[in-house]
């Protein structure tokens with residue numbers, strides 16, 4: 001099977017597109033639809049999957065979950081009516097509200113990091129958790145108990161200034177060796193010699209495959225909920241205006 005073309009990598013704003021059915025299979029008692037290309041974001045990179053509908057004139061498939069495995073995107077769900085067969089032309093429709101919330105939460109995590117960077121705190125970025133139930137970003141770093149409250153306020157103030165400035169996000173594709181020119185932080189685990197996507201928040205580059213807002217003012221506003229020291233790691237919990 002050919003790898004699924006990931007349309008969201010080149011255009012994060014597409015919420016509806018056409019595609020062709022490659023295969024419909026049953027896996028662990030659930031129906032999986034595989035397409036030649038997709039706008040559905042599969043779970044990964046700290047961001048939850050999209051939901052939505054795949055349909056044509058004769059069938060409607062409800063997408064409840066989306067996963068990526070070995071280059072293939074699996075749209076998991078159930079047929080509300082009819083059935084697809086290989087070669088069918090279909091339309092993908094991503095659930096807008098869910099995607100927009102995930103993009104705002106994800107982008108807010110990057111904005112909090114821009115604020116941490118602008119404040120010169122010297123923390124080393126780690127993983128992010130951009131789920132609606134309690135998003136946070138993590139760093140290698142330390143903070144004393146009496147600095148916490150002020151730093152929390154400083155990050156929140158700076159982050160909201162960045163949101164209000166409303167820089168547009170643009171996409172660039174480059175190899176890891178070039179990323180240092182536009183990115184403040186390039187994770188070691190990225191492979192060499194392969195063009196990868198960098199999302200530019202104004203002139204602040206982020207190597208990232210997730211979905212992001214088109215302009216930072218779309219985040220509206222954000223809060224820093226808590227800074228917590230866990231061993232050598234700092235967890236910065238945040239949220240967006242709901």
Ligand SMILES: [Zn+2]
Nearest residue numbers: 106208209210
């Ligand atoms: Zn990201």
